[in-house]
Amino acid sequence: MEKLAERDEEEKILATVFSECTAGRGRVVAISGPIASGKTALLRSFAQDAADAGATVLEATASSFESHHPLGIIDQMLRGRRLSSPSAEREIRALLEGVCDSVARVDESRALRQISLPILNLLHSAFQHLTSSQTLVVCVDDAHFMDVESLQYLLALMRRMSNAPILFMFSYCRDLGRNSVQRIIQAEMLRMPNCCQMPLNPLSLTGVAAVLGDYMGLETAGRLASEYRCLSGGKPLLVHALAEDHTTAGGTHEAGTGPDEHGRPVAGPAFGRAVLSCLYRSDPVMLELAQVIAILGACGSLPVVARFCDTAPESVRQVVTSAGLGGLLDPGFLGQPSVRKAVIGSIPPGVWHAMHSRAARLLHDEGAPALAIAEHLMLVEEKFPWANRVLREAADQALVEGNREAAIGYLRKAYHTCADRREQAGISAKLTDVLWHHNPCAAKRYLPDLVAAIKNGYLAVQQSVQVVMNLLWHGEVAQATSILALLRDGSGGQVTKRTVSYVDKMCLWLPLAYPGIASGVGRVDTAPLNVMAPTSAPEHRAVAALGAVLGNGHEASAVHAAELALREARAGVASPASSMAALATLLYSDQLDKASVWCDSLLSGAGEKHGTVWKAMFISARAAVDYRLGDLANAEQQAQEALTLMSPESWGAALAVPLAFLVLAITAMGRYKDAESYLEFPVPDAAFETLGGLHYLNARGHFHLATGRYDAALQDFLACGHLMQVWDVDCPAAVPWRTDAAQAYLCKGLLPQARELIAEQMALLPPGRSRTHGMTYRVHAATLDLEERRPVLLEAADIFESRGDSLGLAYALTDLSHACKALGDRGQARARAHKARALAERCHAAPLQESLAAVFEDGPPAESMSERHWPAPQLSKAELRVAELAARGSTNEQIARKLFITVSTVEQHLTRVYRKLAIRRRTELPSRLGEAVQ
Template identity: 35%
Template sequence: MTEAVASDGNHGSGPLEYGERRLLHLQAARKLLTEGEPIRAVARHLVAAGGTLEPWAVAALREAAAEAVALSAEPEAREFLHTARQGTDSPAVAAELTDLDWWIRPAAAVGALTELARTDGLPSPATAVLVRRLAWHGRIEEASELLAARPDPGIDGAVTDAWLSRLYPGAFGARTGAPALDEVAATHPWLRADADPGAVLQGLALHRGALEPLQMSLLALDGAGTLDTEAGWFADLLAAARRSSSRVAEALLIAARARVELRRGELRTAEESAETALCLLTPASWGVLIGMPLATVLESLTEQGRHAEVPDRLRATLPQAISRTPYGLIYLRARGQHFLATGRSRAALGEFLAAGEIQRSWGADHPGLSPWMLDAARAHLALGEPAAARELAGRQLRGPGGDRPRIRAGALRILAGTVGPGRRPESLREAITLAERSGDRLELARCLAELGRAFTEAGQPEYAYAPLQRAWRIATDSGAGLLLAELAAGGLGGPPVDPAEARGLAQLSDAERRVAELAAQGYKNREIARRLFLTASTVEQHLTRIYRKLGVRRRSALAAIPGLVPAADVPRPGRPRPLCARPGMV
């Protein structure tokens, strides 16, 4: 029978009338279901038949849709659910179809989510999912009303409660009658207090039901600074996300990778990754989570010294509820860093203190996402208030996160800035070790620069060269225009000169110095002679004495002596922002 139906279907309007073909498809579906054949094969016949009001068919279509979703075949799942929806007015089917539409195009489904929230008869699992989607978009009042109207949480409700408590700390808690978290964690291990978020991601099969553990694990790893984007499992996860019909998981993974690149000092790459993530979803589709990729763009532009490009990004319209989430903390910090870098230290201090107030209202600290005490301490230093900076840095060392290498390195650098140059090196050496361990290259460069400055101010320039040279190289390699400007303000407008080389340069006469500079820049002897109005033999004599005084044997070695070659203009021009209006953005 199934072969006959398939053959007839291949010829469009064949010898059978529509009613006969429909009946054959329904009979084939029932036969396949009875024989235990794959449920998706059953569903395809039901789709070809145009659906039916019979309960067994609706149940088969829903089961087939769930299987298709698990296999990342979302368009097929949607077709199954749409067919089931024609055969029933069940709120559960409407909820499943709406949520699948949300997964594929989040922003377009927001209106349907709101309408669904007013529907009576939603089963508990569907209500739980609906609450999570509303909260994603910052519609927490609607989510709260829905929770209050459906007081029986069950397992799905308990999962939603736990997720909400992490996305909106202090705003939601476990409801009366909810199962114990240990019971929930048996089927949702990512909710365990001791769950390793990296292990959660490694064992994750990407589909719609895996969105919450994916999002929460990435946020936890960003806060801890331990996401390994070079691991094979991360590449596999990203590849799976790209095969999906939904761009949500792909956008989250790329946004998280951009954070790692930012900490590694790969500023241009981080900016491009964050912009790519923003292009995959519309701002409305991102909901409150937009704080992460947008903040990464802001931080990257600030560190590159491209301050003129930041105000345009600060004008973005964000969900009002973002300030009640950890993603709001990330964004608030990026905005404060821009203010601090552009001389608006008092405004920056206000942003950092606001982040502290938010975390205090939650009764929870997020030092990995928002080390507000360190940030405020830096603002106090910029305002010439070392006592306040010292007090806050000390509190950070004693408080949550104070033992993390990245946090501790920053605190020690601040403390070093509040004492005389002779007392700074000990703290700064420890800070350098910690910054290297954390992988934060820009923090490392700043610690190195401070150590070099301390030696210079203490009258020990022979010890300043090595840390300054390394700081300048890291800043140059990273394209960190802000840090290079800070170095220039301290008198280092180009690569530092080795004291031994400086002594050699001091031995050169004015005429020899001019010849050496031109030779280092690649000019030939006759060109040098013509430019300096000398004879070629005089230039050769000068070069002989130059080689002896500088301790080099050949002309090419002169280019490696920083004091002879003018510093390049390191800050690079900004690239145009990528166009986000392209296929695939949802």
């Protein structure tokens, strides 16, 4: 016999009863217990043991589908059995085949009629023949579903064969099956003097652990026993199913078996199948009721279930609390996702749709939560007049709970089923706003219809402003401008104080987000300084702070206001747009340490709180901070991650921001081919009307400068400066276009122009020692005579070091080492170069490391070592002609005219000359070219 958990006592009783039967004493055993309590396993195990011991075993399993078939159970037992004689077999077979005519039907509402003595005599002869040579064991599983006729005749045989070696065994569930059968079992069978009643109890913790031990280690089984017993109710069948789920998942809680939000185990597919099989073996009404409860989910209270089934709540309560079910319809079972999925999956497709439709109507009438009703609305095609309102409410609730995908699904369903154009426009606006936060490209398809809806007056002003923001994100400047002008003029016919405030709020942001079009829509002035007071709204403070910094005024107050807005954002009372403006304020104030901390704080929950778009923007800000701190590798990584989060189409005009800092970082690392490939990305024209476009022009200019295309670099830097001046955002710390352009002028040999730009920038800088001061001093040093450079570069290096800009410090020290070497102080030159090289290696700035090679000397006398360390570079004749003219002060255009070549060819020759001579700028050509020629 197979070992059954915690059934030792029952097995001993059955062994004793069997021994008594073999001695010629008839016995009856009634095994009772709820569904899945192990009755069938115990019955089959004993039947197998009895057969192995030489007994004749007759087995039958009752079913609700055959419960009205007269003598169906006896037919199962005797079919195929050899009886006393061929004539007896024929008589019994004829009896069973013609039973519908020969056996009276039983009326459940009246007393049972008398049984037929001829039939009873035939059956008695057959059973007596089977017991003539060996013990006979008659097993009926699920006896509560027996046909009444079979039960009556078996009872009669029990009374007549009490002294024969025959054992009748029945397993049954109380309160299940036909009422007449239950009455007979309780009133007659259980009252027989030779009847042994055997109720089965649920498995204890020890029993559950014993079952689990066959599937997993003993330690794991002991640890999970308590939770699995609670989940299974101690039912062996369900414990085995849970163990199977655990094994299938490899103990890693995959396939739906991991803990829920409360740390409790969640059943998997095997558990769901096991519960469904139990429901199939119960009365059909049980399965139908389970399907209703599963469909209704958390809203399936007894009164609601009763209304769904058009029956009395008390009737439902009696079924749900039936002892035979053993709590199988409790929420603890049907509430498990795998069980609910299995039960709902058992519903036929046609019935399934009808049930969801009925559930939606019923739950709406009951005032159920919108999310519960929407679950059903999503699965039916039937239209209800109230459906769109419910779906919109459900979308709002889903967003509050962080379930964005569900919210989008509800809104799309509402959009496609809505017939009213005004209401559909409102739904479309909401859907577009939700989509934008995670996938702006998906939101773009709704914009044309929304623009038409605004013009037709279908959208409220607040929704219209959101549409304008969406249009601007995607670079649809013309449409955004016209709609915003329409809203400001009030020609939409819906002007109130509140609606005007929405438009004014948008216009407050516009000069900072899209300064290129701000004047075209009636630009408002930057918020006054008192708006940065703590009593002001976070958005106003953030805008005012950024405006103050870009306008080169009140930097200290702006930084304070920005940090206040960021603290409010962390507390959840400020928008992500405010956070972005506040970060830009810190960045443009050279408060890189503070910006770094706040970037990390915002990124810790950006994706969950605000969506993919804002997370990508915060990562771009992090890239900007890393670049300005000289951490080029991290800047590249962050910019790459930002670009990976969204497609270029989803980035819209904002694509310029991560691209700019990616190009800046890899250009500084000397990976010019990579930088050039990123510059080939198509950037929307509208990007150059934003602050992000300034950074892109700056990055492209630095790429041209690093690759010797000085005219192209100068063009980008001056274009950037022109825009900043026109937009009144000429803040050197934001984009230092003057120092950048000055470097380009120096490379072209145009010293006066470079000095003029440096003087302008120095006049704009506020008092202090910011990173921008260090950049300005460093470029300023290049415009001075050799003897004057050292103190200025020392000041620049000191500033870079205090501000944490490793790359700026490396450049300043490199310039200082070259100056010291040119002045004959080779010891100081090497000392500065060593530190610069260490910083350059840490920053991964390969070009800087190459330029330092000219400073170092190793070992013996300087003269001989210098020749060995700097072998005479092999310049071609064309390169030498270009280099000589450049060394005399000729511009690229002048060289091109004199040599009858293009400016581009001049730039290419100079790039190769600089690389061969190991120099970085035009002013170094005279001295280094002389060494090369010698």
